[in-house]
Amino acid sequence: MIETSKRSDLVSYPIRDIVLEAKALEKKGTKMIYLNIGDPAPFGFRPPQHVLDAAADALKQNYSGYAPSEGDPELRAAAAACEGVQQSDVFICSGLSEGIDFLFQALVDPGRNIILPNPTYPLYLTKQRMMFGNENFYDCDSIWEPDADSLRKKINKFTKAILVINPNNPTGAVYSRKTLEDIVNIAGEHKLPIISDDAYERLVFDGEYTNLRTLHKDVPLVSGNSISKNYVYPGARVGYLAFHGEGWDNVKDAVQRLCNARLSVNWEMQRAYVAALKGPQNHIVAFNSELKKRRNLLVKRIAGIDGLSVASPRGAFYAFVKVEKKGRWKNDWQFVRELLEEGVVVVPGSGFTSDHNTMAFRIVFLPSLEQLDAAFDRIEGFMK
Numbered sequence: 001m002i003e004t005s006k007r008s009d010l011v012s013y014p015i016r017d018i019v020l021e022a023k024a025l026e027k028k029g030t031k032m033i034y035l036n037i038g039d040p041a042p043f044g045f046r047p048p049q050h051v052l053d054a055a056a057d058a059l060k061q062n063y064s065g066y067a068p069s070e071g072d073p074e075l076r077a078a079a080a081a082c083e084g085v086q087q088s089d090v091f092i093c094s095g096l097s098e099g100i101d102f103l104f105q106a107l108v109d110p111g112r113n114i115i116l117p118n119p120t121y122p123l124y125l126t127k128q129r130m131m132f133g134n135e136n137f138y139d140c141d142s143i144w145e146p147d148a149d150s151l152r153k154k155i156n157k158f159t160k161a162i163l164v165i166n167p168n169n170p171t172g173a174v175y176s177r178k179t180l181e182d183i184v185n186i187a188g189e190h191k192l193p194i195i196s197d198d199a200y201e202r203l204v205f206d207g208e209y210t211n212l213r214t215l216h217k218d219v220p221l222v223s224g225n226s227i228s229k230n231y232v233y234p235g236a237r238v239g240y241l242a243f244h245g246e247g248w249d250n251v252k253d254a255v256q257r258l259c260n261a262r263l264s265v266n267w268e269m270q271r272a273y274v275a276a277l278k279g280p281q282n283h284i285v286a287f288n289s290e291l292k293k294r295r296n297l298l299v300k301r302i303a304g305i306d307g308l309s310v311a312s313p314r315g316a317f318y319a320f321v322k323v324e325k326k327g328r329w330k331n332d333w334q335f336v337r338e339l340l341e342e343g344v345v346v347v348p349g350s351g352f353t354s355d356h357n358t359m360a361f362r363i364v365f366l367p368s369l370e371q372l373d374a375a376f377d378r379i380e381g382f383m384k
Contacts, residue, residue, distance in 0.1 A: 010129040013122055014351030015362075018336065022345045033375045034345045035364045038169070038317060040232050043366045045290075047233040047276075048283045054275030055236070058268040067092075067267040069259040071240070075270045078277040083213060083223055083242040091255050094265050096199050096226040096239035097123060103195060103222065103241070106254035107160045108133045114161045114195065115154055117146060119320060119352035119360075121169045121197070134158060135354045143311045144173035144320065148182040155190050162187050164212060165197040167204060170352050170362040171320040172295075172313020177210045184212070184219050193220035193247070199239075202230040202284045205292040206314035213244060220245040227269075229316070231276040232287065236269040291317050294365040294372060301376040307383045317366050320349065323359040325383070332359050342378045 015036055022032050034042070046052075070076070071092025080087045093099040100123055108114060110132035116124050118137035128135060136159065139150035151162070164183060166175045187194050196212040213223055226239030243252055295313055302310045307325035329335040332348040339346060339361075349360030365372060 007130050007132075011126055012351070013126065015122060015347050017351075018340075018345060018347060021337065022340055025340055030341070030343050032340075032343050032345055033367070033371060033378070035367070035375060036345045036347050036362075038229070038364050038366070039234050040229075040287075040317075040366055041235065043368065043371075045232050045287065045366070047227075047231055047236075047272075048280065050279045051227075051231060051233060051272050051276045054279075055268050055272035058271035063267040063271060065267070067264040067270060069262075069264055070256060071259075071265065072267065072270040072274065075238075075274045075277075076240075078274055079225070079240045079242060082277055083244070085242050085244055089243040089248075089252070091241045091252075091259055092265050092270060093239050093241060093259075094262070095228060095234075095237040096197070096224045098262075099224045099239050099241045100124060100197075101127060102255050102258045103161075103224075103251075104128065104131050104133075105258060106251050112158045112160050113156075114163050115151070115159050116163050117165060117168070118355070119170055119349065119358075120163070121165060122351050124163060125352075125354070137354065138162075140171075140173070144168060144171035145175055145179050146183060148179070148186065151183065152186050152189075155186070155192070159190070159192060161193045161195050163195045163197065166212070167200040167209075167313075167315025169197075169200065169316055170318050170347075170349075171311065172316045172318050173311070174204055174207060174209055174314040177208070177215070180210055180212055180215055184215055184217060187219045188217070193222065193245075196221055196223045198223050198225045200229050200316040201225070202281075203288060203291065203317065204315040205288040205295065206312075209315070216244060218245065220247045222248070222251075227273045227276055230284070231273075232283070233272065233276070236266075236272055238265060238269045238273045291365070293369065294367070295319075297369055297372055298363070298365045298376075301373070301380070305376070305380045305383050308379075313365075317364060319363050319365060320352075321346075321361050321363055322349075323361070329359070331356065332361060335359070336361055339379065339382055342382045344375050344378050344382075 104127040228234035
């Protein structure tokens with residue numbers, strides 16, 4: 001038997017790992033409702049037509065070769081204009097996922113850490129492990145706002161950066177301006193840069209939204225973004241990193257070399273992202289309106305199910321649901337696997353944290369109101 005590397009053994013992605021178990025049950029006749037992956041396409045949502053047209057036009061033009069490693073110049077300029085930085089501060093990546101990988105490769109040596117919110121998007125946790133970094137989390141309160149005292153206490157001499165995901169995946173929280181100002185001040189005290197995951201920044205359907213790029217002052221900031229969620233086109237696999245402030249020269253050099261090593265990002269899809277950033281933005285209002293309807297249904301249904309509770313999401317399209325009847329299940333994986341038998345696919349909450357005592361699950365509320373109602377009927381019956 002050929003042995004695998006220690007690094008590969010550390011890879012997990014529960015959002016998709018659970019699908020293998022669901023498919024096995026599906027083959028036996030269980031009809032599944034998939035609420036695990038944040039992909040709008042299966043639920044009838046489409047990218048804006050001018051974005052699709054730009055991709056189609058690029059296929060007809062001379063975009064079949066390698067793109068520049070750091071990205072299409074026009075796309076870099078468009079992203080730089082949105083971010084308020086120079087074109088040289090922007091690097092195009094194959095989805096924000098590749099940008100996350102580049103940042104961990106550039107910043108984290110064994111024993112070091114990027115401090116993560118608890119709970120966090122699983123890719124950050126996996127990349128921390130793959131770099132043989134130490135897991136380090138700061139806590140959030142009951143409505144999933146970061147706890148400034150916890151952040152200050154958890155930073156240690158091995159911390160290389162602070163991660164902020166706003167709007168948050170997996171909780172749907174949208175952070176207050178005061179919370180973000182506290183994070184900036186703490187980063188300044190400790191002379192740490194901030195990584196701002198802005199993948200859902202346009203998907204806010206309740207209250208005010210503030211982006212860290214408007215608040216970071218003299219604290220170095222890198223903003224990560226993509227066409228996937230804000231422009232409803234996850235299959236395009238195009239994102240970017242935008243570096244704000246001073247002190248990034250070594251990291252930008254590392255990211256450039258990583259870009260060179262992977263050659264380039266699909267050029268036709270980069271042209272679609274140019275159209276997305278520079279074209280009409282009116283799809284956002286309609287998309288957010290639909291998400292809010294689904295969020296309202298989710299909150300109402302969970303409130304009526306004994307043993308479950310949720311903090312109402314204000315952005316993105318996820319909710320992090322707590323399971324109160326802890327004695328019935330050994331852990332959240334057992335809960336999720338038993339729920340699979342009822343034909344509902346969600347993600348174990350422990351996949352978003354290092355706390356294996358977590359009793360929660362992440363649910364996606366992209367399906368139609370009718371599909372969500374059907375899913376909650378099954379969940380309610382399961383809980384009874």
